[in-house]
Amino acid sequence: MGVYLAEYVWLDGYKPLPRFRSKTRVVNNGDEPPVWGFDGSSTEQAPGEHSDCVLQPVYWCTDPFRGDPHKLVMCEVMHPDGSAHPSNTRAKCREVYERFKHHEPWFGMEQEYTYFNGFLPLGWPVNGFPAPQGMYYCGVGADIAFGREYAERHLELCVNAGIGITGTNAAVMPGQWEFQIFAKDPLTVGDQMWLARWILERLVEPDGIHISYHPKPMKGDWNGAGCHTNFSTKEMRENYNAILTACEALSKKHDTHIANYGADIEQRLTGKHETCSYKEYKYGVSDRGASVRIPWQVKRDGRGYIEDRRPNANIDPYVVSCLMVETICTALEEA
Ligand code: ADP
Ligand code: MN
Ligand code: MN
Helix, strand or coil: CCEEEEEEEEECCCCCCCCEEEEEEEEECCCCCCCEEEEHHHCCCCCHHHCEEEEEEEEEEECCCCCCCCEEEEEEEECCCCCECCCCHHHHHHHHHHHHHHHCCEEEEEEEEEEEECCEECCCCCCCCCCCCCCCCCCCCCCCCCCHHHHHHHHHHHHHHCCCEEEEEECCCCCEEEEEEEECCHHHHHHHHHHHHHHHHHHHHHHCCEEECCCCCCCCCCCCCEEEEEEECCCCCCCHHHHHHHHHHHHHCHHHHHHCCCCCHHHHCCCCCCCCCCCCCCEEECCCCCCEEECHHHHHHCCCCEEECCCECCCCHHHHHHHHHHHHHHHHHHC
16 A cells, blocks of 8 residues: 655646646555645635635656655646636647547647746846857856756656656757657647646755746847747658648738747747747748748658747747647648
8 A cells, every 4th residue: 555645736827827836645556646626716716705626637747856656747727517717728728639639740849948046047147247148059168058957957857757858958048948848749748848847946946046938038139938849740740741731821820829829929039039020920941030940851851840939938838739730730631
């Protein structure tokens, strides 16, 4: 017998960006994490007189802090009557995925983020500025790479948890890093991305460091933080026409996608700093100034995936994965 600790993780009702909430439940070994509840009046999810919200476990993995057999449990927030709470964006993603499952949509999300110590990113002097950006991306050295110990530890924790993390690297702005999550459906990529973010925030907490997903954490001549989303369907992995259909489909829905690709996106998609302005849409091979990039090897092989460079670091991954499936799979069916 014995027990394990289940850390139930969910998203609250704060806007435009939900925050994490989590609490621990002791569960008997051999039992799956049961349905649970919480006080929605403390999370902007319910009025005081009808405060009960339901936690429906939907995905779980090893808790890398407490170790096996303890678990992290990602939950959907439901009403007591079983319907999805309005803050539950995963519910819509579930429906859309059900409709387009046969396209076998795959995702690789590149999460950029910035380590902050108080009001300043790691590595920033209290007075003035670090040297202009240029040598920080994938760099090494005490004057270049700020936060590597955390990024390294985060990678290890995600691997130990069983999350599909595919890599990590220092980004263009000092104090800014990236990790990538790959999954073969829109729900799992969202579940794993949220838990990977939770692990990151939990990791730096004891040192008084926090994580910013702001798309433009430092004003001025510094890169913003995005969440490039790489996407393919079975058809796109087989032929180039499907790649072009996908790029064209995104063009027709540009405004809808921009509206769902994270708060304050205008601050980041300026047309500078490896972005295309949010006011226009273009796609191109190897073009990091395009909205959507076709990687060079995809052009060479005549099949593969595309990279949507527009999503902000502060996206809700369920919203973005769902929208990409809906827009692109609809167009593939009409082509
Ligand atoms: P970049 O060159 O833009 O920095 P990265 O290597 O950081 O690219 O991220 C690319 C991501 O795309 C990885 O997570 C990778 O697993 C993912 N990826 C690779 N092939 C596919 C595919 N066919 N469909 C969706 N995602 C893919
Ligand atoms: Mn990358
Ligand atoms: Mn990229």
